[in-house]
Every structure is written in C-alpha cells, then in structure tokens.
Amino acid sequence: MRVLIAPDSFTGTLTSSQAAETIAQGWAQAAPWDELDIAAISDGGPGFLDAIAMDAGIELLPIFVKSLTQQLIPTAIGLTKVDQRTAYIESATIIGSALVAIFPKTPEKYSSFGIGEAILAAKEQGAKKVIVGLGGTGLVDGGAGMLAALGARPAELLTQGGLALSDLTFVDLEPVISAVAGMEFQIATDVLVPLLGERGAAIGFGAQKGADRETQIQLEKSLQHFSFVLGKRSDGKDPALILGAGAAGGLGFGLLHLNAKVQSGFSFVDAALGLTDRIAQADLVITGEGAFDWQSMHGKAIAQVAKTALQLGKPVVVLAGRVEVGRREWSAQGIVGAYAAAHDGEIPEDPQMSLSSLATRVARTYSPNPWQT
Known part of the structure; x- marks a missing residue:
C-alpha cells in the first residue's frame, strides 16, 4: 500500500x-x-518556507531581523533563483509564538517590526513581488510594527504592541507608500477571518497566543481604534473587513493596507x-x-x-x-x-x-x- x-x-x-x-x-x-x-x-504558517524551498527554483537567503520581542535573530527569506524578483517570507520564523520561551506570554506587547525588515531585505535583493505566509504568530498588533519598519509614523507607538495602538491620534503611511513603490504583495494564508469580532485577531485567536479574556477585549478595542485611524484604502475598501485581515494577529490587516491580495497558503505549498x-x-x-x-x-x-x-x-x-x-x-x-x-x-x-x-x-x-x- x-x-x-x-x-x-x-x-x-x-x-x-x-x-x-x-x-x-x-x-x-x-x-x-x-x-x-x-x-x-x-x-502559510509554520513550515511555509521549508515547503516552498522544496521547489528547485527557490533559494534561501539568510538575514537578521528583530523578533517579536525585538531581539535580533537569524532567519531567511526565499528568493526565485532565476531573477530574485519574487520573495517568500514566513511570519512564524520571525514573530512566531514558539520564539517566546517565557511564561506568561504577553502578546499585547510584541511587535511585527521584523516582518517589515524582511520586506526591506527582499527589496534590497531586487524583489518586486513579496509573498508573506501568515500563521503561528505570537502577537496581536495589526501589522503596526511592520508598517513602522517600512517608515510609518509615529514609530514610537506603532512598535509597542497592540495595546499601545489605542493611544494613536494619527498614522502617516506616506513613507511606507514610497518605500514599497513598484512592489506587489500577496498574503499566503488559509485563515480567512476579518480583523475584528468573535473570529478576529484578538477575540478569536488571542487566547492561543497567551492573552486572557480581559486582554483580548482591550486588544479588540485597540485594533478597532487602529482601523479607524488608518481609515479605508484609496480604492474605498476597508481592509478590516477583508477575510484574511485577522490572520497572524492582524498582520494581514497591515499587509492589506499595502494593497496585498489574499491567496490560499496551501496552494503555494501544493504547487511547490x-x-x-x-x-x-x-x-x-x-x-x-x-x-x-x-x-x-x-x-x-x-x-x-x-x-x-x-x-x-x-x-x-x-x-x-x-x-x-x-x-x-x-x-x-x-x-x-x-x-x-x-x-x-x-x-x-x-x-x-x-x-x-x-x-x-x-x-x-x-x-x-x-x-x-
């Protein structure tokens, strides 16, 4: 058999x-x-990059980025060998829950800054398309840290975790738009949930990341405020409502503000x-x-x-x-x-x-x- x-x-x-x-x-x-x-x-979660690397046309490039606790760690991005125009990033290797050994965990304080650093590393290699695998993360910050790494302001609030987002009065994304001009983003995930609500990033997934019920409710309010401050995209769509926005602690939401398209993470692995x-x-x-x-x-x-x-x-x-x-x-x-x-x-x-x-x-x-x- x-x-x-x-x-x-x-x-x-x-x-x-x-x-x-x-x-x-x-x-x-x-x-x-x-x-x-x-x-x-x-x-799209843990193991995404290993699976993609089974494709003979993909090579891994070692890089250093900040983890969810802001410690410098080694990781890698995948690049197409022929032209290096397509890059693959696995969020779990940078901001994964498994990277935090201390208990109790504090997902409300962790940052996705390292994802933005990985995107910039891909850009330096000439990548025009960046595919980010979402899943297995240990934070809930709505992708704020990633946006800060790409130039969003005020960085001092965007990098302090999900709870700090409630103190925002504005977010300037103009530096981000300039930094990623000419780049295309895809979200590789099969966790098709919105940013907010019972199935969203904070209430639906906060517990498995280590957030108690009270913290989940506070994070939900912070993400709601963050979404309000950012507003809709230039095409009139509200990223918070797009399925996939709530994946990886809301990292999908941040990527959707870069006009990312949501695709099945499994489909990439199936092809590879x-x-x-x-x-x-x-x-x-x-x-x-x-x-x-x-x-x-x-x-x-x-x-x-x-x-x-x-x-x-x-x-x-x-x-x-x-x-x-x-x-x-x-x-x-x-x-x-x-x-x-x-x-x-x-x-x-x-x-x-x-x-x-x-x-x-x-x-x-x-x-x-x-x-x-």
Whole structure:
C-alpha cells in the first residue's frame, strides 16, 4: 500500500518535517511493507518556507531581523533563483509564538517590526513581488510594527504592541507608500477571518497566543481604534473587513493596507510539492497537527488536504496531539479516522515518542499484514 504522510506542524512541539518523519518511523514499525511518501506541509504558517524551498527554483537567503520581542535573530527569506524578483517570507520564523520561551506570554506587547525588515531585505535583493505566509504568530498588533519598519509614523507607538495602538491620534503611511513603490504583495494564508469580532485577531485567536479574556477585549478595542485611524484604502475598501485581515494577529490587516491580495497558503505549498499528484497516487493519506479543532476544519492545511483527497476519492486519517471536533464534523470532509496522541489534553513529556506510538497503533488498523489477507 502506498501511504502519503503529509502533516502540518504540531505547534510548540514538532515542525511539520519532524512530525512527518516521526509518523513515518512509527508507521514503519507496524507496516514495513508499505511504501511511504513523506511531505511536510503548511497553510502559510509554520513550515511555509521549508515547503516552498522544496521547489528547485527557490533559494534561501539568510538575514537578521528583530523578533517579536525585538531581539535580533537569524532567519531567511526565499528568493526565485532565476531573477530574485519574487520573495517568500514566513511570519512564524520571525514573530512566531514558539520564539517566546517565557511564561506568561504577553502578546499585547510584541511587535511585527521584523516582518517589515524582511520586506526591506527582499527589496534590497531586487524583489518586486513579496509573498508573506501568515500563521503561528505570537502577537496581536495589526501589522503596526511592520508598517513602522517600512517608515510609518509615529514609530514610537506603532512598535509597542497592540495595546499601545489605542493611544494613536494619527498614522502617516506616506513613507511606507514610497518605500514599497513598484512592489506587489500577496498574503499566503488559509485563515480567512476579518480583523475584528468573535473570529478576529484578538477575540478569536488571542487566547492561543497567551492573552486572557480581559486582554483580548482591550486588544479588540485597540485594533478597532487602529482601523479607524488608518481609515479605508484609496480604492474605498476597508481592509478590516477583508477575510484574511485577522490572520497572524492582524498582520494581514497591515499587509492589506499595502494593497496585498489574499491567496490560499496551501496552494503555494501544493504547487511547490506537487501535492495533488502525490495524493492521487496514494492509497491512504495521513495528515495531522497539534490541535485538530474547529479552526482546522475551516481552511487550514488539514482541511485542504482532506478536500483534495475527497475529490480524488482517497481516504484520509488524522493524527493529532488533541482531537477537539466530533466524528460528524470530520467525516463530512472525507476523513475516515481522527486519533489523539494525548488523551488527557496535556502535551506529552515526549511528543515524538507519543506521536510515533500513535502512528504504530493506527498502522495496525489501516495496513494489515499482506501475508494474512
């Protein structure tokens, strides 16, 4: 049997590449006769750049930028080898939640300044198109820090995190417009939510970044004020209402003020990895992520894999740290099984061992010994 193993990252514990290798090792323990095809995927969040770099036409350029806590860190951007006119940036490698080891986390104080620095680095290389993968970030600042790095004023307020945005009386974007003149931006994400509201950057995603309920409400008010001060774009559209604005702590909102277009993050990865063809060739598809929840079912990588597999008539099994959606929800998307590595809801002491053991158990169910059939 040909098995495609294509998980997303297990946030905070395993990258998508580590998860894929771990599942493959566990599966092989129970079903060494199966042919395993391994692919690390992303929906624009963690692992986006690694997946894009699998395309032979993309090279990685090491750079240094400021992290969400304003510490200088090494990272990389992707560039097309032929002309370096298209650049790829992964927000999770610069302002990712995993980059903050201290607890409690304070997402309301962190800044997206480093994203703007990465854009300027791409510009220095001659890039005319910049594709930014959104997801897995640890802040909620509406992209204010990124805009400050590109020249927006007043920088002293725009770089202090989401709560400081409530003190703004004006925002001057003219220096930003000059800095990125002639450049085109695309947002690579499958988290299609607006900036504000129950599904937005602060209320919908603040808790997973470390913000308590009171802080979420304060951030919501700050983002609302920020949106009011910035106003609509020159084309009359309100970026706060565009789906994708709330992705990555509102970084999508900031990019939309640069007239960015929203595109499926998974589509970029699919093209780079030839994933649709590999799903078509598989007998069984294994995917997964840290928490298989309602967000997973609404456009994230697992949902995209399941959708493609369903269209091709291929069964999908999900292996996750936690499973928080019921059989009715996941079976409607063509998923035939969903299994959790942690039954008590806690992160296992050895996440790799737990995931590998889970893969071994699941393999015994879905891949019986060919000599016994």
